[in-house]
Amino acid sequence: MPGSLRVRTAFSPARRADPARAGQAGGAPARVTRCARRRGGPCAGAGAAGVRQYESVEQLGLAGMPPGLYPCTPSRLRSWLECPRRYRMAYLDHPRPSKGPPWAHHSLGASVHNALAGWWRLPRPRRTVQAAGELLERGWIGDGYADAGQSAAHLARARAMVEGYVAGLDPDAEPAGVERTVGMKTGRIALSGRIDRLDDRPAGAPGADAGPGARGLRAEPWEGGRELVVVDYKTGRRPPADDDARTSLALAVYALAAGQVLRRPCRRVELHHLPSGQVVTWAHTADALARHLRRAEEIAAECAAADELFRAGPRAGGTDTVFPPAPGPACGWCDYRAHCREGQLAAPPRQPWDGLADPGVPQGEPGP
Numbered sequence: 001m002p003g004s005l006r007v008r009t010a011f012s013p014a015r016r017a018d019p020a021r022a023g024q025a026g027g028a029p030a031r032v033t034r035c036a037r038r039r040g041g042p043c044a045g046a047g048a049a050g051v052r053q054y055e056s057v058e059q060l061g062l063a064g065m066p067p068g069l070y071p072c073t074p075s076r077l078r079s080w081l082e083c084p085r086r087y088r089m090a091y092l093d094h095p096r097p098s099k100g101p102p103w104a105h106h107s108l109g110a111s112v113h114n115a116l117a118g119w120w121r122l123p124r125p126r127r128t129v130q131a132a133g134e135l136l137e138r139g140w141i142g143d144g145y146a147d148a149g150q151s152a153a154h155l156a157r158a159r160a161m162v163e164g165y166v167a168g169l170d171p172d173a174e175p176a177g178v179e180r181t182v183g184m185k186t187g188r189i190a191l192s193g194r195i196d197r198l199d200d201r202p203a204g205a206p207g208a209d210a211g212p213g214a215r216g217l218r219a220e221p222w223e224g225g226r227e228l229v230v231v232d233y234k235t236g237r238r239p240p241a242d243d244d245a246r247t248s249l250a251l252a253v254y255a256l257a258a259g260q261v262l263r264r265p266c267r268r269v270e271l272h273h274l275p276s277g278q279v280v281t282w283a284h285t286a287d288a289l290a291r292h293l294r295r296a297e298e299i300a301a302e303c304a305a306a307d308e309l310f311r312a313g314p315r316a317g318g319t320d321t322v323f324p325p326a327p328g329p330a331c332g333w334c335d336y337r338a339h340c341r342e343g344q345l346a347a348p349p350r351q352p353w354d355g356l357a358d359p360g361v362p363q364g365e366p367g368p
């Protein structure tokens, strides 16, 4: 655990149904029952807060769906929740609508993630602070910046950020995985995603539960007194909130998947915010992880039903009825804003580099 960091607390193509069958078997066509959570608002289906709310309280009928697992990632599920139209353009439309230009803050984030992953892949003697900075410079992605000067300024900032973070790491603390793809199956879905870093630490290691604002449950001392920890790097301007680690569906799913892959419990999840040096950590209970998984299954069922209707064609309602826009301030950051009149009216366009300074830029979920 990086000693210098301040501890505040503490998911392939689906097996698709034959479109011609959609709405036939069993009589009634599939109808989408949609979770009311939008734009990052609370979804009580997450478990903690209580009753789930629906815009349309119609029991989902997956008529015509063949048996099989619905493959998905946390990003796909989140996309559906945030804006069904964006989900359709990103995951269903063929050809996919053109996206806007690359975002500089995405370039910065990818550069930092790549440098940190590369640092852990170096032979132990070469894991130095300077090596981290050099990796960042060599792999710098300059897309989306206003000009070379702006790119250079943020390269310098990112280098300082990466070097400061690495200075607090123990190069001997070999992670159990770096940029590791994990997956898990339930009876209904096949979830997959990529973890920035998976630590295997002594349980209760410094930083895991310390700090005056510590929240969450102390992880149980697993075999050998060690615990697996899902670590996600954050590079945006806004530090994560105390609840972000606890409520993240993606982190919970990654913890479950990591535990399944390594055949050991994995309950702790952490957000490492490099610009501020803050770490937000949370240790889930087994029940809490199970609630997150049920929520993922519920959202995936909505996606599966919507996918069916899309393939059944417009007469089945597979356009704006099933995939309505969800206009709001975040539309300024949407890759598909150019194809969405409602989004254009909801928020002004953003320059590709605006996210470098805007603490309100959507952070997104971990993983692909």
Ligand code: SF4
Pocket: 083, 084, 085, 086, 325, 326, 327, 328, 330, 331, 334, 335, 336, 337, 340, 342, 343, 344
């Ligand atoms: S611009 Fe807004 S409403 Fe339109 S697809 Fe994007 S997020 Fe959805």
